[in-house]
Amino acid sequence: MDKQIKVKYTDSYKHIQIKMHKHNFYRIFERNKWSSVPERVVEDLLKIRSFVTESDLIFNPAEFKKADLKVGIKRFGAYGDLLQLLPVIRYLKQNTNNHYYLITNPQYIQDFKEYGIFVNVVSTSIDKKLFDKIVYLDGVPESDHSITNHERLMHRIKIFEDFFKISIPVYDFNVNILNEHKEIVDEVLMNAILQQY
Numbered sequence: 363m364d365k366q367i368k369v370k371y372t373d374s375y376k377h378i379q380i381k382m383h384k385h386n387f388y389r390i391f392e393r394n395k396w397s398s399v400p401e402r403v404v405e406d407l408l409k410i411r412s413f414v415t416e417s418d419l420i421f422n423p424a425e426f427k428k429a430d431l432k433v434g435i436k437r438f439g440a441y442g443d444l445l446q447l448l449p450v451i452r453y454l455k456q457n458t459n460n461h462y463y464l465i466t467n468p469q470y471i472q473d474f475k476e477y478g479i480f481v482n483v484v485s486t487s488i489d490k491k492l493f494d495k496i497v498y499l500d501g502v503p504e505s506d507h508s509i510t511n512h513e514r515l516m517h518r519i520k521i522f523e524d525f526f527k528i529s530i531p532v533y534d535f536n537v538n539i540l541n542e543h544k545e546i547v548d549e550v551l552m553n554a555i556l557q558q559y
Contacts, residue, residue, distance in 0.1 A: 364400035364401055364402055365400070365401040366398040366399065366400060366401070367398070367399055367400075367401050367404045367415055367416075368396045368397065368398055368399075368415065368416045369391075369396070369397055369399050369404060369407060369408075369413050369414065369415050370391075370394060370395065370396050370397070370413065370414050370415075370501050371391035371392070371393055371394070371395075371397075371412055371413055372393070372394060372412050372413070372414055372438060372500030372501045373393065373411075373412030373438060373500075375393065376392065376393055377390050377391060377392045377393060378390070378391050378393075378412070379391075380407065380410075382403060382406055382407075384406075385400070385402060385403045385406065387399075387400070387403045391413075394501050396416070411486050411487070412438070412500070414498050414500060414501065418498040419498055419501065419502065421497065421525055421526060421527070423526070423527045425495070426458065426460070426495070426497075426526075427458055428460075429458075429459040429460070430459055430460065430461070431460040431461070431494040431495050432460075432461050432463065432492070432493050432494045432495075433460045433461065433462050433463065433493065433494065433495050433496075433497060434463045434464075434465045434484075434488075434490070434492075434493035434495070434496040434497070435447065435451065435462055435463065435464050435465065435480075435496075435497050435499060436465040436466075436486070436496055436497065436498045436499060436500060437464070437465070437466055437499040437500060438466060438467055438486060438500050439466065439467050439470065441470060441473075441546070442518075442546070442550055443503050443518055444464070444466060444470055444474060445535070445546065445547055445550050446503075446517075446518045446519045446522065446550060446554065447464075447499070447522060448477065448479050448534075448535055448537060449519060449530055449532075449533040449534050449535060449554075450519065450522045450523065450526065450528070450530065451464075451479050451480065452479060452534050453528060453530045453534075454526065454528070455479075457528075461481045462479075462480050462481060463480055463481050463482050463483070463484060463493065464479075464480045464482075464483040464484070465484055465485070465486055465488060465496070466483065466484075466485075466486065467485070467486060468485050470483070471483045471484070471485065476537075476538055477537035477538055478537060478538050479537060499522070499525070502521065502522070502525050503518045503521050503522065517553065517554055519533060519554050533551070533554045533555065535547055535550070535551045535554075
């Protein structure tokens with residue numbers, strides 16, 4: 363029997379069909395649900411940018427504190443979740459010597475470049491070999507969606523803090539921001555502040 367590996371589809375569609383004739387494999391994957399897949403299929407499946415394995419979501423703080431790593435933070439969206447990453451990345455920049463890049467969908471690139479938090483903001487189609495380490499956050503904040511999950515009532519920033527094993531004393535959302543986005547950030551900030559106390 364084939365060894366099974368858990369994978370998750372993390373893109374924006376509710377589900378996706380995958381057919382791989384060479385593996386005689388067919389499956390419908392639901393967004394952000396773990397599925398066991400034969401090991402022989404996983405290598406080809408991971409060539410599709412919207413799939414991750416359990417090991418992709420394991421974070422090692424000791425490895426992360428190494429100096430001068432070029433770190434890609436992979437998060438497909440949505441916009442509010444990306445905004446809530448800002449105080450997390452600012453905290454990491456202040457407490458490590460690493461260089462942080464955001465890997466996200468194209469429609470968010472210009473805004474997040476203007477915010478000035480990341481060294482650069484790039485498309486999810488970029489060559490992953492350009493980074494020393496990639497931290498996969500697709501599916502991490504969505505862990506609060508299950509009614510049986512203790513994280514379901516947690517603020518997204520707190521979920522990110524737990525993932526990175528950090529504790530941010532003050533959520534700093536200060537960015538170079540366009541006026542049309544200020545209302546969204548103010549709402550996220552107010553919710554985060556209310557959750558912090």
